[in-house]
Amino acid sequence: MQDKTEFSMALDQKLDELIAWSIKNTSAKDADLRFSDFTRLRKEFHKLATGNLHATEPEPEPEEGGAQYINDNPAPWP
Numbered sequence: 001m002q003d004k005t006e007f008s009m010a011l012d013q014k015l016d017e018l019i020a021w022s023i024k025n026t027s028a029k030d031a032d033l034r035f036s037d038f039t040r041l042r043k044e045f046h047k048l049a050t051g052n053l054h055a056t057e058p059e060p061e062p063e064e065g066g067a068q069y070i071n072d073n074p075a076p077w078p
Helices: 004-023 035-050
Strands: none
Touching: 004 035
16 A cells, blocks of 8 residues: 555656646746646546546446547557
8 A cells, every 4th residue: 555655646746747847838828827727637647547447437428418429449550
């Protein structure tokens, strides 16, 4: 369990560094990015990084307003 805690702490540190860099170096100065703008990204990244993929919400069915067709085929190699 300690490994997960250390991993989460290291992940948070790296994300903070990346977010701070992106806020500082954004080319769109009108965007006025803040750390709070990245909250959803942080949650989703933690889910992926920790393997907790079951925590994501399933895509809605077409009758629920979801997409009729989702292309999940990879693009051909150029």
